[in-house]
Amino acid sequence: MSPMExxxxxxxxxxxxxILTGAWSSEEFSLRLEADPVSVLAENGLAVEAGSRVDIVRIRDGEPDLQTQMQLWEIGRRSGHYVLYVPELPQLDVRDLADEELGGLAGGGGTSYCCNPCCCQS
Known part of the structure; x- marks a missing residue:
């Protein structure tokens, strides 16, 4: 297979x-992508041939790989069956932080910072 120009x-x-940023930032965009991928792809500069099939895959084992996705896109151009990986946005670890951790986040680690030295001097 020849590489993409x-x-x-x-x-x-x-x-x-x-497409990734749209899906990650807007539930409406994500729903449209699932319902009508051909139109959404075209709106974002990735038009496919009429009659092509597009499968949006939201879950994938391992890390997303741009090179692999480009190869899959090339295969789709030849076969008319596109597979586009659009993983869900990774969830942040939301847990209760201890008071000490919160103090450090708020700049309360006992270290003082001043943006302009002359404003701190009287």
């Missing part, structure tokens, strides 16, 4: 990035 690579990366 530089111009095609730039177009793909730009469109794929828009």
């Amino acid at each position: 530089p111009d095609g690579r730039a177009v793909f990366v730009n469109g794929y990035t828009k």
Whole structure:
């Protein structure tokens, strides 16, 4: 399989990035992507041939790999069956923080910082 040309690579990366950030920042965008992927892809610069099938995969084992996604896109261009990995946004570890941890986050570690030395001097 030949690698994607530089111009095609730039177009793909730009469109794929828009789709990822849209899916991660907007539930409405994510729902539209699932319901009508062909239109959403086209709106974001990744048009597919008429009659093509697009599968949006939200869960994938391992880390997302841009190179693999570009290879899958090229396979889709030849076969008419596109597979686009759009993983869910990773969840943050939300736990109760101890008072000591909160104090450190708020700048309360006993260290004082001043943005302008002359404002602290009288």
